[in-house]
Amino acid sequence: MxxxxxxxxxxxxxxxxxxxxxxxxxxxxxxxxxxxxxxxxxxxxxxxxxxxxxxxxxxxxxxxxxxxxxxxxxxxxxxxxxxxxxxxxxxxxxxxxxxxxxxxxxxxxxxxxxxxxxxxxxxxxxxxxxxxxxxxxxxxxxxxxxxxxxxxxxxxxxxxxxxxxxxxxxxxxxxxxxxxxxxxxxxxxxxxxxxxxxxxxxxxxxxxxxxxxxxxxxxxxxxxxxxxxxxxxxxxxxxxxxxxxxxxxIIEDRLQRKEHICSRYESAFSEAGVEFPAVLDNTKHARHLFTVWAPLGKRDDMLSMLQEREIGVAVNFRAIHLLDFYKQKYGCQPGMLPVAERIGDRTLTIPMYARMTDDQIEYVIKSVIEINNELK
Incomplete structure (x- = not known):
């Protein structure tokens, strides 16, 4: 699929x-x-x-x-x-x-x-x-x-x-x-x-x-x-x-569908041990992107394996102080901002949009869980 x-x-x-x-x-x-x-x-x-x-x-x-x-x-x-x-x-x-x-x-x-x-x-x-x-x-x-x-x-x-x-x-x-x-x-x-x-x-x-x-x-x-x-x-x-x-x-109507998709992701991934950013209790999330955190050192492997299953993926984002321009201009080095760097090394974004079908949602869930377990 x-x-x-x-x-x-x-x-x-x-x-x-x-x-x-x-x-x-x-x-x-x-x-x-x-x-x-x-x-x-x-x-x-x-x-x-x-x-x-x-x-x-x-x-x-x-x-x-x-x-x-x-x-x-x-x-x-x-x-x-x-x-x-x-x-x-x-x-x-x-x-x-x-x-x-x-x-x-x-x-x-x-x-x-x-x-x-x-x-x-x-x-x-x-x-x-x-x-x-x-x-x-x-x-x-x-x-x-x-x-x-x-x-x-x-x-x-x-x-x-x-x-x-x-x-x-x-x-x-x-x-x-x-x-x-x-x-x-x-x-x-x-x-x-x-x-x-x-x-x-x-x-x-x-x-x-x-x-x-x-x-x-x-x-x-x-x-x-x-x-x-x-x-x-x-x-x-x-x-x-x-x-x-x-x-x-109709932005609020579309948000309801995206909230449904994210809730399904969060429920399945929590049960399977796939890590992802928390949603705080005192917030209404706009649900622009859904990201997961791959096992440390395995993010690029996970990207490739999801692409092999014809699932579109992206990286949002790598820590920007470690990109070449900012490293060279300001002397930024690994370890300066460890939390952002750790997220930047692990994060990947999976499909999440209102037009996704239920079958597509379940296929993404199954694929992420299987690959995450394989890479642990």
């Missing part, structure tokens, strides 16, 4: 929305983008939402709007996708890596305060795989030290922890709508914030630094625009937004 690593959920509603947009006046940032921004802000309970072209550029724009640059430090987790730290690098600032919680893989909030120096300006927690980091603890630390918090929510739209959603306890929260995400437009992102001044700055920065967008200039009497700041080209456009609007409406 073949089980693809991921299958998207684009359906007839999204196809019709794209067709409608293609037959309209605006293909760039226009009414569909504004509708999605309003809907997404409402879903999260945020004051402002800006559609962008990726979570990576969203992180960068937030950092830029906060004035973070050369000489500044930003605390990031070692267990995340490279974009989290890369956005800091692109600002000219320095990422400071913090180790993971052993049970979840998320940034260990207990280690954040130790990493703060006089040069620290912000913290970027990542909600790994869809489970939120300890935002209450991180926000309290940030408040004590006068730091900004930018949430990397690339894995987490639907999540909650301690009753808080993404964006509620931070300066800004950044999201991804990449092809494998819970809602997708192929490539895309968003930023939410409750800070009106910050929202205005990021709105200008995402479109060259211009004072007016195309919709502002061409849907009423023409108005000249200015360029008060130097910006970038990072605006979501209406074709992307048209794909997202309906998906957002």
């Amino acid at each position: 073949k089980v693809e690593f991921y299958r998207h959920n684009i359906g007839q509603e999204e196809i019709e929305a794209i067709t409608e947009t293609l037959q309209s006046v605006f293909l760039t940032t226009g009414p569909k983008t504004r509708q999605f921004e309003a809907d997404f802000a409402a879903y999260l309970g945020a004051e402002h939402c800006l559609g962008t072209t990726s979570c990576t550029i969203s992180l960068f724009l937030a950092l830029q709007a906060l004035g973070i640059g050369p000489g500044d430090e930003v605390i990031v987790p070692a267990m995340t996708f490279i974009a989290t730290a890369n956005a800091v690098e692109h600002c000219g600032a320095t990422p400071v890596f913090v180790d993971s919680e052993p049970l979840t893989g998320n940034m260990d909030a207990a280690l954040v305060e130790v990493a703060i120096t006089e040069n620290t300006k912000a913290i970027i927690p990542v909600h790994l795989y869809g489970q939120m980091a300890d935002m209450k603890a991180i926000a309290a630390i940030a408040n004590r030290h006068g730091l900004d918090v930018i949430e990397d929510c690339a894995h987490c739209v639907e999540g909650q922890r301690d009753g808080y959603k993404p964006g509620e306890l931070s300066t800004a929260a950044c999201f991804s709508f990449y092809a494998t995400k819970n809602i997708t437009c192929g490539e895309g992102g968003a930023i939410v914030t409750n800070d009106s001044d910050l929202a205005d700055k990021m709105t200008a920065l995402r479109l060259h630094g211009m004072s007016k967008s195309a919709a502002d200039r061409y849907t009423a009497k023409y108005q000249h625009w200015d360029m008060p700041v130097l910006g970038w080209k990072a605006n979501m456009f209406d074709i992307q937004a048209a794909l997202l609007i309906h998906q957002l409406k």
Whole structure:
């Protein structure tokens, strides 16, 4: 049986929305983008939402709007996708890596305060795989030290922890709508914030630094625009937004199916002794990815053996402080952040998406358990 690593959920509603947009006046940032921004802000309970072209550029724009640059430090987790730290690098600032919680893989909030120096300006927690980091603890630390918090929510739209959603306890929260995400437009992102001044700055920065967008200039009497700041080209456009609007409406329904799959995995793997990250009692998990921890030193063997059974797999992630760029620039060495490194050496991601059939789910379970037992 073949089980693809991921299958998207684009359906007839999204196809019709794209067709409608293609037959309209605006293909760039226009009414569909504004509708999605309003809907997404409402879903999260945020004051402002800006559609962008990726979570990576969203992180960068937030950092830029906060004035973070050369000489500044930003605390990031070692267990995340490279974009989290890369956005800091692109600002000219320095990422400071913090180790993971052993049970979840998320940034260990207990280690954040130790990493703060006089040069620290912000913290970027990542909600790994869809489970939120300890935002209450991180926000309290940030408040004590006068730091900004930018949430990397690339894995987490639907999540909650301690009753808080993404964006509620931070300066800004950044999201991804990449092809494998819970809602997708192929490539895309968003930023939410409750800070009106910050929202205005990021709105200008995402479109060259211009004072007016195309919709502002061409849907009423023409108005000249200015360029008060130097910006970038990072605006979501209406074709992307048209794909997202309906998906957002049914995001909770899709989550129920993914929760069913994950519950089946967790029950079977717990009984069979297959290790995987814990889900905390006080959380609502967004269920972006499901990872298991292979026997130590056997992860790549497990990957190959699952692929031989035609099961799609991935690695999310290796500890990024040990990737060549960061090792060479900052002298990072094995053993510096042992929990993230151990997870990075053992983790692999198995298929988990709403379109999986029950037969596929059971085939993945059977295969993982058999291979795990063989490799122990």
